Amino acid sequence: MLAYEKLKQQLARISDDTARLIEDAGKITELTDEGLSRWKSTCQTISDQISEETMRLAVVGAIKSGKSTFVNTLFGGDYLKRGAGVVTSIVTRVRNGSRLRATLYLKSWAEVNREIDQASVLLLAHHRSGDGHSFDIRREADRRILNGAMDDLAADQLISNDTRSTGSVMLASYLKGYDRVQQFVEVGHATVVFENDRFPLHRDFVGDDAMAVYLKDVLLEINTPGLGEGVEIADCQGSDSPNPLHLAMIQDYLMMAHLTVYVISSRTGLRQADIRFLSMIRKMGILDTVVFVVNCDFSEHESLHDLDEGIRKAEADLALICPDHQTFTFSALFLLMSQMEADLSQRDRDRLFHWRRETAMVDFANTERIRFDQFLERKISRERNSLLLKNHLERLEIVAGGIGNWIGFNRDLIDRDAGGARELADRVSDQQRRLDRLKLTVKNTLDGAVNQVKRDLKSAIDRFFDVHGDGVLAGVVHFVRNYQVEMQRYDQSLMSVGFAKSLYMVFQEFKQAVDAHMAETVNPQVIRFVRLQEKNLMDYLGEIAGPFGAMIDEALAPYANAMDDAKIPQQRASSPINIGSDLETIRKMAGLALPKAAATMRYSTQIKTEAVMRFGFYKIVNIVKKAIKKSADKVHQEQFLALASGIKRIKRETERSILFHLKDYKENIKFQYMLKLADTAAASLHLRMLERFQHHGADLSTLVQMISEQGLDKEKVSTALDLMGDASRSLQDKIGRLKEDLQLI
Ligand SMILES: Nc1nc2c(ncn2[C@@H]2O[C@H](COP(=O)(O)OP(=O)(O)OP(=O)(O)O)[C@@H](O)[C@H]2O)c(=O)[nH]1
Ligand SMILES: [Mg+2]
Known part of the structure; x- marks a missing residue:
């Protein structure tokens, strides 16, 4: 473990040293150079990411x-x-x-309230008397209502923690803990330390x-x-x-x-x-x-x-x-x-x-x-070593190589007289125009590829969530339709707590089973699917980047040649452009996270409880009307039948709301995650390519002008550039050695 810490520190130091070198370079010419500032921010990012x-x-x-x-x-x-x-x-x-x-x-209180809302579907609906506001545990009146609703639930529902009752156990815990937690939470504080x-x-x-x-x-x-x-x-x-x-x-x-x-x-x-x-x-x-x-x-x-x-x-x-x-x-x-x-x-x-x-x-x-x-x-x-190598060191190598070239270039320019400097600048600017065109081509190609990959991603996601196929959605529908409620279990509660509460208990059991199906079957498939898509995305971008890396290097060669006798340091073979191992950094950079796994279980807010409740009420009224002429046994039997058709209704309502909710979930995965990931990954790749272009990218015209107007203390700048050249070579050596060390491990 120690070895890693040491390597990490070395890398951070090299990155800081490189940043300092870039800063010095900027001071010497007193010019703002876009390339220099981009390199500097790369070094900064590397330092942050390592830590x-x-x-x-x-x-x-x-x-x-x-x-x-x-x-x-x-x-x-x-x-x-x-x-x-x-x-x-x-x-x-x-x-x-x-x-x-x-x-x-x-x-957060919003999260707490949402969970309570979801766990109290069919429990609170008729308590709320349709005033429209959603539950808020901070309101005393709301707590009282929930308490009241819980009070007459069958006792076994609250005591046991079997699979049927996790919802009501959770509600009871929220109510019980409210006063104590409230003490811990000062307004706006989300943590207790x-x-x-x-x-x-x-x-x-x-x-x-x-x-x-x-x-x-x-x-x-x-x-x-x-x-x-x-x-x-x-x-x-x-x-x-x-x-x-x-x-x-x-x-x-x-x-x-x-x-x-x-x-x-x-x-x-x-x-x-x-x-x-x-x-x-x-x-x-x-x-x-x-x-x-x-x-x-x-x-x-x-x-x-x-x-x-x-x-x-x-x-x-x-x-x-x-x-x-x-x-x-x-x-x-x-x-x-x-x-x-x-x-x-x-x-x-x-x-x-x-x-x-x-x-x-x-x-x-x-x-x-x-x-x-x-x-x-x-x-x-x-x-971790492979991350250090792929994510940071290879990138730093490009930057340090680039700054080395920048120094050599300027050093050569300074040594010339006004005429020589202008002549070199002209030659170079021809090449630079060519490079600019290549930059544009790279950008266009990348944009085209990203659009294609985004189209592919969209249709892959649509296919995965297609309800008509044999995928996850069809599986959920099948599960819901075939779920059998063990009616005998509710025989007792029908007598003790009545129809409405029994319906709530049945729903609890059913929701629990559906949620378990979501957690055990749907989520793993979604996760696997998303991971596969992420991998495809990165592989695809990698494939595009590969040839471009070589193409850019090739295009830079005549540029360097334009300076024939310029003191460009010996170029090391540069590594291929690679962002494949960067996935996590890219996610973090864009603030992207896959929707939480629990999101698949949030369908219950879509359930129109009124429909179910009204239906139940209608049945009950009918039963009561007829009950005048009937024995208690008969009434019980009919209540039992009402419960059975209530369940049918609940299943239909649940299926509808799941489909509705998962459609929303699908669109979130698509637009809030995958497509944004594709854009960010492409932007990150583009940046890498630009970093490579910057090897020789400095704009020389201002410097040439300064030379011809004799507005530059050549002696001073020369010495400074020489010192920087030494520092840069030593940095590149350090990077080379560290790279060998990492590859060895
Ligand atoms: N005799 C014996 N007891 C052990 C051993 N390992 C753990 N325990 C004890 O078993 C109990 C449970 O161990 P935990 O480490 O809490 O197990 P856990 O997997 O974290 O349990 P949960 O968090 O409740 O799922 C503790 O009282 C431990 O002291 C062991 O090797 N031998
Ligand atoms: Mg434990």
């Missing part, structure tokens, strides 16, 4: 498999709450930092469902080295949570992660939940970034042989879903306890002592952990 670059590592796995314990071992202390097991699962990001700090990012001595207190917040439900994200900064600067580890709780929103949050992180560590407990081996989650990862198309850690519990195994068998069993199961998996086996808790032995309680110390006697298993696990650490270090440095 922002983050390598992301996701830690996932079933509940209680030891994820948090594992992450703690990476930082050598009990920072993340172990054994949390909260209902509200959030992704906790951990980085190293200068001090111990937990930053809790809260959802726990620093230094107060750091451990963040766990009370995170560990309490009623408060944690208000959280969007948690970032822990820890003042031990961990995996080094710029590496972020995310503890992803809730991969097997019944709440599809949790899965969506994890998907958002996985999509950006460079490596995913999947933790399996040796106690349980691979379970159904693991298989489901792994299938989802496979559908996302990122299975090749996953490695497995079998977290072995020494107490659960009689001997190394027994542990071995357990591992082999898990590996055999894994092979079915992930044939080329890489597995490491060690005990996270044992390691963590060893790391913090001095701070252990007597009980834990006894346990550690006891475990240490299992020497065979301990030796095996220790060796495995060393193997894992080596793997991780290699993986991280390989990934």
